[in-house]
Amino acid sequence: MTVSDPATAPQSAATAAPRPGPGGIAAAPLPPGLFHDGAVLTVEHLVVEFPAPRGRRVHAVSDVSFDVRDGETLGLVGESGCGKSTTGRAIIRVDRPTSGRVVFDGTELTALGPEALRRARTRIQLIFQDPISSLNPRRRVRDIVAEPLAIWQRGTPAEREQRVRDAITAVGLDYDAAADRRPHEFSGGQCQRISIARALMLDPKVVICDEPVSALDVSVQAQILNLLEDMKARYGLTLLFIAHDLAVVRNISDRVAVMYLGRLCELGPSDDVYARPAHPYTVALLASIPEPDPAAARNVTPIAGDIPSPIDPPSGCRFRTRCPFAQQRCTDEVPPLTAIGPERFVACHFPLATSGPRSSAGSAGSSPEPAPPIQVDTPPTAP
Numbered sequence: 027m028t029v030s031d032p033a034t035a036p037q038s039a040a041t042a043a044p045r046p047g048p049g050g051i052a053a054a055p056l057p058p059g060l061f062h063d064g065a066v067l068t069v070e071h072l073v074v075e076f077p078a079p080r081g082r083r084v085h086a087v088s089d090v091s092f093d094v095r096d097g098e099t100l101g102l103v104g105e106s107g108c109g110k111s112t113t114g115r116a117i118i119r120v121d122r123p124t125s126g127r128v129v130f131d132g133t134e135l136t137a138l139g140p141e142a143l144r145r146a147r148t149r150i151q152l153i154f155q156d157p158i159s160s161l162n163p164r165r166r167v168r169d170i171v172a173e174p175l176a177i178w179q180r181g182t183p184a185e186r187e188q189r190v191r192d193a194i195t196a197v198g199l200d201y202d203a204a205a206d207r208r209p210h211e212f213s214g215g216q217c218q219r220i221s222i223a224r225a226l227m228l229d230p231k232v233v234i235c236d237e238p239v240s241a242l243d244v245s246v247q248a249q250i251l252n253l254l255e256d257m258k259a260r261y262g263l264t265l266l267f268i269a270h271d272l273a274v275v276r277n278i279s280d281r282v283a284v285m286y287l288g289r290l291c292e293l294g295p296s297d298d299v300y301a302r303p304a305h306p307y308t309v310a311l312l313a314s315i316p317e318p319d320p321a322a323a324r325n326v327t328p329i330a331g332d333i334p335s336p337i338d339p340p341s342g343c344r345f346r347t348r349c350p351f352a353q354q355r356c357t358d359e360v361p362p363l364t365a366i367g368p369e370r371f372v373a374c375h376f377p378l379a380t381s382g383p384r385s386s387a388g389s390a391g392s393s394p395e396p397a398p399p400i401q402v403d404t405p406p407t408a409p
């Protein structure tokens with residue numbers, strides 16, 4: 027057996043052609059059409075590894091590539107620990123990429139020195155999951171929101187105050203009631219509104235929202251999602267929206283990227299991915315969304331088992347230990363991200379049918395018989 031995942035073993039000849047990155051991860055060739063002219067953010071062969079005990083490495087993000095077009099919202103989803111936050115943090119180099127390139131608005135962030143990076147970060151902001159702990163508990167709301175303007179000395183004090191007043195009002199808070207209070211006097215949803223106001227102070231182009239609603243009640247989640255949509259339209263933002271819940275991402279995203287154990291599985295327009303998932307992991311993730319109408323419930327068994335350790339990820343396809351369709355090839359070869367239709371990309375040797383008549387046949391070339399334990403309404407077929 028040849029094992030080709032460089033995270034775990036030497037490469038096979040079949041997948042050795044791509045250049046290896048400095049992090050030891052082979053950079054797979056990228057499919058045509060993955061990147062778009064004029065994209066505001068391009069992530070290319072991103073690898074992030076952290077040191078682990080006994081000289082080992084945490085393979086948090088392994089050769090991830092995608093772009094985000096001007097004005098769109100790209101949802102990034104996957105189970106806990108799959109590398110979503112690390113991807114977001116590595117884009118702005120809060121976590122240092124082991125290898126790969128990030129280009130934002132024509133500037134390669136991964137090549138910038140500290141001062142240039144600091145300056146570039148004013149236009150690409152991050153909103154965190156836990157709104158309360160991300161705000162300084164000792165400061166008044168007006169100072170928290172004004173801080174980016176003060177650091178960068180934008181405008182006169184009077185202009186700054188007006189700007190803060192406008193931003194706090196825009197996120198739905200009463201400025202006079204809120205300005206002199208401190209974060210612990212607000213609810214989680216209100217704190218997230220304050221975080222959003224602060225993130226918008228320096229007129230960012232891109233906002234990376236890292237699970238901005240997962241710590242909030244369902245009713246408040248909808249309010250914050252609506253607010254983000256309003257702010258996006260009002261300020262011409264581009265959003266990278268990170269969530270582990272496909273249901274949350276669905277309504278807000280133009281396209282969705284699905285991650286599993288540090289790798290990208292599937293990428294495409296949200297409606298299309300939801301209606302016709304091509305990767306078995308996406309199918310399983312969709313199956314985990316509660317269906318309010320039992321009659322409309324999907325004929326799919328939710329994903330079983332635990333996510334493997336990112337310190338010692340499976341060879342070949344990292345999803346193979348939980349995939350009902352896994353074949354020998356899935357152990358031997360890393361499935362490269364491949365175009366399966368307009369704007370549709372999947373990293374699977376045996377992608378599921380996304381159009382045409384349903385078939386029980388396997389992928390072209392190797393015709394595997396899928397293993398039986400999952401009932402999926404769209405069986406594997408030739409790409």
Ligand SMILES: Nc1ncnc2c1ncn2[C@@H]1O[C@H](COP(=O)(O)OP(=O)(O)OP(=O)(O)O)[C@@H](O)[C@H]1O
Pocket residue numbers: 076077084085086104105106107108109110111112113270336
């Ligand atoms: N600084 C670090 N040092 C070591 N390991 C880390 C570090 N940061 C993240 N990791 C590991 O990298 C992997 C990816 O973590 P990450 O936080 O990106 O996942 P996530 O998809 O955002 O998960 P969640 O949905 O729980 O937020 C995890 O196994 C995590 O434990």
Ligand code: SF4
Pocket residue numbers: 305306307343344345346347349350351352353356361373374375376377
């Ligand atoms: S069929 Fe193979 S390559 Fe595709 S998801 Fe399953 S294990 Fe991975």
Ligand SMILES: [Mg+2]
Pocket residue numbers: 110111112236237
């Ligand atoms: Mg996270």
